[in-house]
Amino acid sequence: MDAASVLPVLAAVPPGVLTGTAAATVVELADPLDPQTVLTRLRAAAASPGPLVVCLAGQLHLDRRQQLPHLALARTTPATLRYTALPWHWLAGELGMRRPGTTTVVADLAADPEVWQRLAAVPGLLHLGPGTPLHARVVPAPRRGEPTTPEYLRARAELWRSGARLSPAAAHAEAAARAVTVAPRPEPVFLTPAPAPAATDPAPPVPPTRTAAPPAPPIRTASVAVPVSVPRPPRASVTGSAPAVGVPRRAAPVPAIPPAYTPATPPAPAPAGAPPVDPHPAILAAARAGRHGEAAAVAAAWEHDALRRHGPRSVEAVHWTEVRADLARLAGEPARSCELWLAAAEARLGMLQRADDPDVEGAVDRAHHQWEHIEDPVRARALGPTLVDLRRRVPGRRPGALAALTRRMG
Incomplete structure (x- = not known):
């Protein structure tokens, strides 16, 4: 072509x-x-x-x-x-x-x-x-x-x-x-x-x-x-200048984000001169209200910001990949969630985190869990080899996880 x-x-x-x-x-x-x-x-x-x-x-x-x-x-x-x-x-x-x-x-x-x-x-x-x-x-x-x-x-x-x-x-x-x-x-x-x-x-x-x-x-x-x-600056919707996403200009104190997708130090980028804004509560609220596209779009914008500021091999960028993975789970898209958790695990290993690091093990475990819920056999077979390869490198703390996976793949 x-x-x-x-x-x-x-x-x-x-x-x-x-x-x-x-x-x-x-x-x-x-x-x-x-x-x-x-x-x-x-x-x-x-x-x-x-x-x-x-x-x-x-x-x-x-x-x-x-x-x-x-x-x-x-x-x-x-x-x-x-x-x-x-x-x-x-x-x-x-x-x-x-x-x-x-x-x-x-x-x-x-x-x-x-x-x-x-x-x-x-x-x-x-x-x-x-x-x-x-x-x-x-x-x-x-x-x-x-x-x-x-x-x-x-x-x-x-x-x-x-x-x-x-x-x-x-x-x-x-x-x-x-x-x-x-x-x-x-x-x-x-x-x-x-x-x-x-x-x-x-x-x-x-x-x-x-x-x-x-x-x-x-x-x-x-x-x-x-x-x-246009206008299309990704951070506009994150910092609250776009009312459609419902993120307040000044975030009030809120409970911690569920540990399913919160690393030890979650990033909170903000425009120069502006007070820090935590987008997680609004993203989670949108997802729980069924506005999954809105939640995913805001998370993707923050991921792009993290990639631009810190690069693809950074804790900040991986964090937002994990956020998007959990949003896909909430949206009932296990194949997409599995794919993103696999990407997060690969990224953490690429950052030289150990295979027994809790964040690495957690990413692989969640990818495995979401893979078990994929109803489309074509997508499951497509993601299976990558998951098996990761399971061999990151066996996790549950005995028999690799054996169970290979049996189901069989």
Whole structure:
């Protein structure tokens, strides 16, 4: 996928046209190198309460160990896919925490043979959540030396530039027709948000019409453009300047946060010159009131602040990963909670904390507990190997935890 070729056309679109607001901020990542960098930028944009449009162009590849799709980045190779590509479920996790109806994802993707086949076998492989509509064209990756151009995304950009006021469904249909006219081969699959399904009848995205795939091409790079409405400083909602999140300007004394996600020294960043504000009570109150998206957005904003101030290998950043993990538990999302607890445990071990450190053991124990509650067997199998690897390094204080885990994985 010649992803960068569409960036000039997207850059010519007024950002406010994308978000439907008077003004907007655009974050453009052309040929990004590091998945953590992409995640940090995406997380910062997702923390904004306003409309968010994410445009993706690139190549999808399958992590054979976890059987999960990844978006290739600039340094991705088949051997380093798990470490140098952006896991698709990271994208789904960050955008899924936003308020429904505020996020749109438009994508033009080339799928390697394994991903192309799994699109037919696994309904909802690229699903981003019920509140995050995905409009996409997916084509099988071309043969070596025959790059694909993102004609669908180019057509969407031209429609935006033309000033046409089309509904998302109409814009998708028009862009799909133009893309097929310009590049009729290889046969594409167009993904659109499914209509609201009945409670007992989930409606998956449209599967591919064929499973045959060409030989695997060389991995190319991805480009990501993230227009987001302004104002969008992440800390604004945390310090209380945005009434929608309900955080008071001056926090009154409150009981301690439950130990499920409070480290020995929780961070409390605040703007220069302002009194310290503890965001935990308001976050917890929002979660307990059922406003899970609001709570997760505020926690993500504080995590971004910690990453910016202290770096990814810091107690402050890990603390907010653990907060988000417990918020996912409260929201009834055990797979997401397990994933975040695993990330927290890995981060603490990367900071050279001992395997018998109570914080490390606690993170692994909570990841294990949440894994036991995952009802989706695909997600459970995907997270299982990472949990087993951590259990071998961090056996914990409950005898037989590793043996029980391996038996259930068996």
